[in-house]
Amino acid sequence: MAWINVHEDVVGPKLRHLAKLSGSSRHEALGALITLWLWGIKNADQSGLIKSADKEDVADVISPGLSEGLSPTKMVDSMVEAGWIDEQDGELYLHDWDEWQEMWYKYLGRKEQDAKRKRKSRDKESDEAPAAPRHSDIKE
Secondary structure, three states: OOOOOOOHHHOOHHHHHHHHHHOOOHHHHHHHHHHHHHHHHHHEOOOOEEOOOOHHHHHHHHHHHOOOOOOHHHHHHHHHHHOOEEEEOOEEEEOOHHHHOHHHHHHHHHHHHHHHHHHHHHHHHHHHOOOOOOHHHOOO
């Protein structure tokens, strides 16, 4: 189960700018962002790099939630222009992803450390367990 952090700061001038650029309502712009971010949990790395995806892929992700007549491609271009997606050297990044999703990555780090600790404990227990007698050791 994954989650994303959405702060009240997201509802502000940057969101209004996105809505105006894309021709959507603020609610629809926010929905498109949240859809993108939910998808980003599995499709972006911690730096925000959207792995193996281009603008068309992002448009496909947000398309189902957009009203008829709104262009998914225009929404993605508007996200770039408004600063929600960064475009660098032909790659797309979710802007400030590491800051906005810091709690998610802390959770993943703790989960990984816990799994290592449990594995180490199980390995230690199995090393200390008495060996089962071999068939040749059993006297009849």
